[in-house]
Amino acid sequence: MSEKITINPITRLEGHGKIEIFLDDNGKVDDAFWQVVELRGFERFCVGRPAEEMTRIAPNICGVCPSAHHMAATKSLDALYGVEPTPTAKLIRQLEYNAFVIEDHYIHFFFLAAPDFIVGPDSHPAARNILGLIDKVGREVALQVIEVRKRNREIIKYLFGKAPHPEGGLPGGVPKGITEDARKWMKETADFTVEFARFALKLFKDVVLGNKKYLEMVRSEAYKLSTYYMGLVDENKKVSFYDGKVRIVDPEGNEYALFDPQDYMEHIAEWVEPWTYVKLTYLKKIGWNGLRAGNGTSLYRVGPLGRLNAAEGMATPLAQKAFEELFDMLGGKTVHNTLAMHWARLICALQAAEHNQIIAADPYLTSKDIRNMGLRLQREGIGCVEAPRGTLFHHYKTDRNGILTMVNLIVATQHNAAPICLSIKQAAQEYVTGTEVKEGLLNRVEMAFRAYDPCLACATHALPGTIPFSVIVKDKKGETIRKVERPGAVA
Amino acid sequence: MKVLLLGMGNPILSDDGVGLFIARELEKSLLGVDVSTTAMAGLEVLELIRGYDRIFVIDASTMKKCEPGKIVKFNHEENSCVHLFSSHGLNFFELLCLGKKLGYVMPSVEGVYGIEIGDEVCFGCGLTRHLKEKFELIARSIAEDIRACLSRWKNEAEVQG
Numbered sequence: 001m002s003e004k005i006t007i008n009p010i011t012r013l014e015g016h017g018k019i020e021i022f023l024d025d026n027g028k029v030d031d032a033f034w035q036v037v038e039l040r041g042f043e044r045f046c047v048g049r050p051a052e053e054m055t056r057i058a059p060n061i062c063g064v065c066p067s068a069h070h071m072a073a074t075k076s077l078d079a080l081y082g083v084e085p086t087p088t089a090k091l092i093r094q095l096e097y098n099a100f101v102i103e104d105h106y107i108h109f110f111f112l113a114a115p116d117f118i119v120g121p122d123s124h125p126a127a128r129n130i131l132g133l134i135d136k137v138g139r140e141v142a143l144q145v146i147e148v149r150k151r152n153r154e155i156i157k158y159l160f161g162k163a164p165h166p167e168g169g170l171p172g173g174v175p176k177g178i179t180e181d182a183r184k185w186m187k188e189t190a191d192f193t194v195e196f197a198r199f200a201l202k203l204f205k206d207v208v209l210g211n212k213k214y215l216e217m218v219r220s221e222a223y224k225l226s227t228y229y230m231g232l233v234d235e236n237k238k239v240s241f242y243d244g245k246v247r248i249v250d251p252e253g254n255e256y257a258l259f260d261p262q263d264y265m266e267h268i269a270e271w272v273e274p275w276t277y278v279k280l281t282y283l284k285k286i287g288w289n290g291l292r293a294g295n296g297t298s299l300y301r302v303g304p305l306g307r308l309n310a311a312e313g314m315a316t317p318l319a320q321k322a323f324e325e326l327f328d329m330l331g332g333k334t335v336h337n338t339l340a341m342h343w344a345r346l347i348c349a350l351q352a353a354e355h356n357q358i359i360a361a362d363p364y365l366t367s368k369d370i371r372n373m374g375l376r377l378q379r380e381g382i383g384c385v386e387a388p389r390g391t392l393f394h395h396y397k398t399d400r401n402g403i404l405t406m407v408n409l410i411v412a413t414q415h416n417a418a419p420i421c422l423s424i425k426q427a428a429q430e431y432v433t434g435t436e437v438k439e440g441l442l443n444r445v446e447m448a449f450r451a452y453d454p455c456l457a458c459a460t461h462a463l464p465g466t467i468p469f470s471v472i473v474k475d476k477k478g479e480t481i482r483k484v485e486r487p488g489a490v491a
Numbered sequence: 492m493k494v495l496l497l498g499m500g501n502p503i504l505s506d507d508g509v510g511l512f513i514a515r516e517l518e519k520s521l522l523g524v525d526v527s528t529t530a531m532a533g534l535e536v537l538e539l540i541r542g543y544d545r546i547f548v549i550d551a552s553t554m555k556k557c558e559p560g561k562i563v564k565f566n567h568e569e570n571s572c573v574h575l576f577s578s579h580g581l582n583f584f585e586l587l588c589l590g591k592k593l594g595y596v597m598p599s600v601e602g603v604y605g606i607e608i609g610d611e612v613c614f615g616c617g618l619t620r621h622l623k624e625k626f627e628l629i630a631r632s633i634a635e636d637i638r639a640c641l642s643r644w645k646n647e648a649e650v651q652g
Contacts, residue, residue, distance in 0.1 A: 045614070060503070107534070111581070131585060134592050143593055149534070164535070 032425035055169035067100035068387035074169030080381025083172035098352035099152035173371025187360035222430030228300035231307030261384030302390025304344035316354035505615035546598035552605030560625035
């Protein structure tokens, strides 16, 4: 009898999603789907509004990626109004954006991902969180994380009004400059963050890479997926968060495409499946080949590991050293190990911190030349940034009055949605057999998608009043034959 | 003793934001109580509540077992309020534990007022007719309950000298 295991909804994930694992007649995993079960509506309700409102609407899509949407919207307005920001404005934008990348990556690592490794994948879910992590490593680490987050948020607040939802991105510039006094404390924040970034990487090496069992898990075939990779790169093909060209490499690491973000539609296409509200993306020139990795795949991955694979290196010295260590440890390019995303995430945060040190020392940072005003409406604009979870595109069209007639957002979780299904299937094949449901096994399946740090709020507007977590095993006819709930779950 | 009334909700999601509207309504009438509002959950709330001795929370609720506007007061961890839980981070009660573990002064939860909003929530900057009609009654009921708590604590403090 064929059976189905449902994990619904998923813990530590923004928005509503569920995992369905289908078993064959022998109790082996036959297929797995990560479904988004709520409707996306943000693009539609922006139509009819003045384009300049996008820098206020987009950051409020959710509290997870607000700065990424704000910056993509701001850059889209640059393109829409045909204006280049001043050099100082670019520095200020990058300073804010790096601060955001830093706080986002550390919250994900320490609050969402690290408990799996530091508390342990087999531990009780009630202990597998930041509280359990503090019990293991001491409260000083958590205090440091909170301090890093607080200090970097001060930068966001100073430059764009408020955090976590910044506002005020303007075509051609920024709303506010930086004083010499502000430069000083921002430099101190950058210095403090670099030190913390080095500590975080050391902790990862000691706790995860230094543990034979965890290292085997990172290297395990259950967490390995051969796909293409995509990320923004600078003029030297090094990782870039704010600007640059989009680079795609094939599963062997060869450059497959290098293009300006405004040409994204020549390379990426969206695919609709009836079982999810997320539009899946694929490489247009290869064509949609379904949920398939390895030979013949048209799927690519984005995010921390995606951008490291897609680039030829990091743009700052300490991050470059860490980049080389990662590839040395995991067998050279290309690294397909899904759980290595956590390591890559810490390396990306280090680059962002180092870059802010450089920006804070730049003499142009405090110039008053913060905006170009030569606006000429082009009626179409595309903006792209490397969001913490991966490459983010905003694409707007307007009428002659600047009123939006089309809005298209391609967000990181869309790029990763199909690979997430495959990663879940792989983990399930390794750890789930039959209808026996053990917490540790289920968490290993969850760890497969948690590595991507997926966020559904861009695609939906969830109202999660609860965090129920239940597993429902059904036969082929849809009859429930077993149900397991975590404490606090609501049926 | 420092007491906080925290209103939680989404300001652009009509009835979802009822906790914000009620908290703001009570801001001038509750003497001895600080009032704060937030659209955020998880760690964002930590800085708002640390340092207080006692806290009341007003939030939208989706119990689905009663009419919109009905108030249910929870004294313990419940799963029915909309903003006390975050699927991308800590829930409100874990946050209290986190604060204590970090050595912060964290408040005791004296009551979570869940206001039923029903199943259907639409975008909008104000409350729907259902809740507008009951707004004054909801605000008065919560204010009376909080005042009763304040009075009881005052008496207890006097007895204890």
